[in-house]
Ligand SMILES: [Ca+2]
């Protein structure tokens with residue numbers, strides 16, 4: 001059989017006429033003695049066979065893995081509306097093009113794989129942007145004057161457990177952690193697996209959790225904002241220079257999502273999916289941190305990392321039908337007793 005697969009190319013934004021991109025892929029014919037391959041492009045999402053243009057070809061007897069050709073981006077752009085030079089798209093696929101790798105073995109079998117890519121030069125992009133973060137950037141970006149010089153910096157938190165801060169021109173904001181990202185420690189649910197073959201052998205890097213959208217506010221009253229951000233079961237509060245505020249990180253209580261509480265219809269999780277919110281709940285003139293967790297609780301801590309009295313609060317609709325199981329009610333009574341004994345005063 002003839003086979004072909006793609007390596008996902010790293011994408012970057014640049015003038016499409018000046019950056020030919022390598023096309024990395026894999027071609028082989030495992031049960032045949034030899035094969036030939038052809039790399040082709042065509043404009044659009046579902047081009048006709050007749051539209052494909054070859055840009056690389058070759059052959060061999062053993063599988064070929066790596067750079068099989070170079071995408072002629074300027075040539076491809078010339079087939080797209082306005083040569084893909086800055087006319088804002090009215091159709092999401094206006095600047096799409098399709099690349100296919102076809103492998104034909106000496107027995108006549110054909111294997112084909114396709115990938116749709118986009119070529120578009122956006123002249124409104126600021127110099128120095130965008131940034132490739134090699135990870136999910138699901139959380140929203142925040143702006144903040146972290147060092148009090150009157151200029152806003154750009155704060156990003158990503159799903160690799162990193163917080164990075166940038167200047168407007170795309171250079172690292174050196175006041176924050178010397179210009180390097182703050183990286184969360186490896187969380188407990190990963191440290192439990194550091195001895196597994198992949199991690200111990202170095203093939204897999206242990207994860208650092210993922211940060212949600214940060215909240216900014218002056219927690220310690222020095223006139224400069226702190227960055228408050230959730231990761232896994234923890235809440236981090238960082239000063240603008242990237243150091244942790246004393247008392248942080250704080251964590252939610254794992255007992256509230258213990259396996260004994262889980263049922264088929266209510267699988268409570270240990271962790272925080274939401275972003276933190278800052279408000280002065282106890283009216284002492286200092287911001288507090290409010291976090292809703294997946295254990296059905298809302299937590300509130302003060303700027304020293306201490307739980308406010310009366311928190312966390314269990315969110316439950318008391319008018320809903322049905323009662324929790326006897327096992328669950330017993331566990332909750334036990335937790336409430338322990339929580340009351342732990343409260344000072
Ligand atoms: Ca502050």
Ligand SMILES: [Ca+2]
Pocket residue numbers: 279280281282283284285286287288302
């Ligand atoms: Ca307060």
